[in-house]
Amino acid sequence: MPDAPDRPVLLAVDGNSLLHRSYHAFLGSGTRTAAGAATWAIRGFFSQLGLLVDRVAADGLVVGFDDAGNNRRKVTHPEYKATRGEKDPDLVAQLRLAVRVLRDAGAHVVVPEGLEADDVVAAAARDAAAAGWDTVIATSDRDAFALVDGTTRLLRLISGGVDASPVLTRDRMRLLTGVWPEQYRELAALRGDTSDNLAGVRGIGPKTGARLLSELGTVRAALADPERTRVLLGARVAEVFTSAESQEVFARNVELMTPEPVTTGLDLAAGPGRLPLDEHAVRAALERVELGAVCRPAVRALCGLGFAPPPVPSFASAPAPRRPVVVAAAAPARETEWTLF
The missing domain is CATH 3.40.50.1010 (5'-nuclease)
Incomplete structure (x- = not known):
């Protein structure tokens, strides 16, 4: 982006x-x-x-x-x-x-x-x-x-x-999936999702599904071009893919994987959803579950608070000489871009 x-x-x-x-x-x-x-x-x-x-x-x-x-x-x-x-x-x-x-x-x-x-x-x-x-x-x-x-x-x-x-x-x-995001739901529906107990289309794994969608764009386009689909999948897998049973599995998975409409109540112009949060409210909420002391970094981030500088010590008289301190080399700056894997 x-x-x-x-x-x-x-x-x-x-x-x-x-x-x-x-x-x-x-x-x-x-x-x-x-x-x-x-x-x-x-x-x-x-x-x-x-x-x-x-x-x-x-x-x-x-x-x-x-x-x-x-x-x-x-x-x-x-x-x-x-x-x-x-x-x-x-x-x-x-x-x-x-x-x-x-x-x-x-x-x-x-x-x-x-x-x-x-x-x-x-x-x-x-x-x-x-x-x-x-x-x-x-x-x-x-x-x-x-x-x-x-x-x-x-x-x-x-x-x-x-x-x-x-x-x-x-x-x-x-790079990660072999398809564009707008194709991913069809890829997932073909592959299935064991964590959700959703079987996929027999014979279609992530690599085969990605190849099919990369070449033909959508499952509908693949069904409309049976000859090209047979070339890509092989005759046996293409026959399974085009069967009524497989297409029923695919349609069910797409239905379950498609987000349902939700009213979020967000008002990003002036209200709900905007940061920072009120510091007093955040601290009080965490204190009620006895987590105020261990969640201070979260309070800082959520409430837009800066890091407080350490206090400057004061001495009534000159401090005693101190041994020199060896300062470790500064850590390299954090990358502004993150790797994929």
Whole structure:
């Protein structure tokens, strides 16, 4: 995406994704309140959120969460995510707590009825573009690859935390997947998604799917050109690909992977979603869950506070001579561009 220093940036966070990763990454800390409530995932969440705001120089923030009590996709397709086990009670409790703490802090949080965080970040990117903003989506979910465009980048959360996570643009997406972002949903639908319990089209893996879409553009175009499809896939795979059963699987996957419309409630001109947040509100929200002391960097980032210079010592008399201190060489400046892998 070309540099646009005059365009503000909205950070759209998949709250479930970030909190799940924080739950496992900070599990060893075992942080709890004095009353015994688990808070290590909240601690990790705010730590990573502060790093995200800093990394993308965010001017706005929206955090989306799944509706834990209802899921329209599961109602219409019971097999969707059916293989996922029950969440640990401490994780469930911290997912609920995260929403409350963020709202108490003044952050704009959206929990859409019957829908998921994926739907929120997609809608937020749409609303931001309409308001003349750019968007950086932060998530570990590959479905968000399809949302990358001229005004939307994707910070793919991976092991190693925010600093190790790549920022994907349209060109980088092509390098990573072999297709353009606008083709990615069809690639994912052909490949399937084991994490969501969605089988793909038999015989079509990521490489074969990418080759088909790269050459012919869309699945519809491939079906309209059976001879070219047979050349690309081979006669046996082409026969499976064009079957009614395979196309039914493909259509189901596309339906489930397509974001549903969400009203985000963002008002980037004057209200909900703008940064910085009120310092008093953020500190008070974190203090209520006894995390004020360990989340100071997050408070600084979310509230737009600068680093306070260290106090200058004063002496009643001249200080005693000190041994010379060997100063280590300064660390190299951080790169302004991030690698893909």
